């Protein structure tokens with residue numbers, strides 16, 4: 313017998329890099345489809361899902377700034393990059409017949425809906441996946457912070473951070489042999505030890521709002537659904 317979902321409403325945060333597959337840059341269609349497939353499985357469990365996707369696979373504000381651009385200007389480019397990723401994910405989800413809406417923090421009337429909190433909630437109640445694009449709409453922020461912010465606004469039961477590895481480790485498991493994987497950490501553990509989970513602003517916002525963060529491997533097929541049943545490998549931050 314399969315376990316029911318332990319969460320009713322969640323926000324999934326993906327970095328732009330999660331959509332790259334084995335490419336060096338941009339989007340890999342098969343990878344986007346695979347993630348859309350896993351999102352569909354969670355929606356089918358009756359969970360309300362919203363999504364925040366980063367833009368690092370296309371453009372990052374800090375890179376633009378280090379190349380001599382004005383930081384705020386570069387950050388707006390980064391936010392536009394997240395809109396491209398959101399549209400790609402919407403296409404992939406719609407191809408799998410999952411009703412999806414994109415809402416952008418920077419209004420773009422002919423491309424997607426503007427961010428309207430109550431409208432987003434309504435979409436989710438109707439079983440639609442809502443993808444929040446353009447981060448927080450402000451430069452000097454990240455999409456991690458946007459994820460914590462939207463998850464709090466949507467009253468999500470958890471913020472799911474889909475990464476390249478199956479949780480938070482004492483050291484990078486792709487570089488160090490046999491590091492420890494933590495099953496559970498506190499927000500303060502993450503902040504005090506500067507663990508590379510999400511930036512400090514995002515962790516603080518989650519902490520203030522008692523929003524659990526669950527870190528898991530987005531590239532393990534079916535892992536998202538497993539984590540929603542409380543099974544498989546993940547790290548919970550509470």
Ligand code: UDP
Pocket residue numbers: 326327328329365366367368369371372373374386387388389390391393394446447448449450451452453454455456458
């Ligand atoms: N960004 C921003 N404000 C936000 C969210 C994002 O200015 O609220 C910009 C910032 O330049 C950032 C880029 O968008 O570098 C892409 O987002 P992020 O780096 O968080 O993407 P990820 O690392 O998750 O792919």
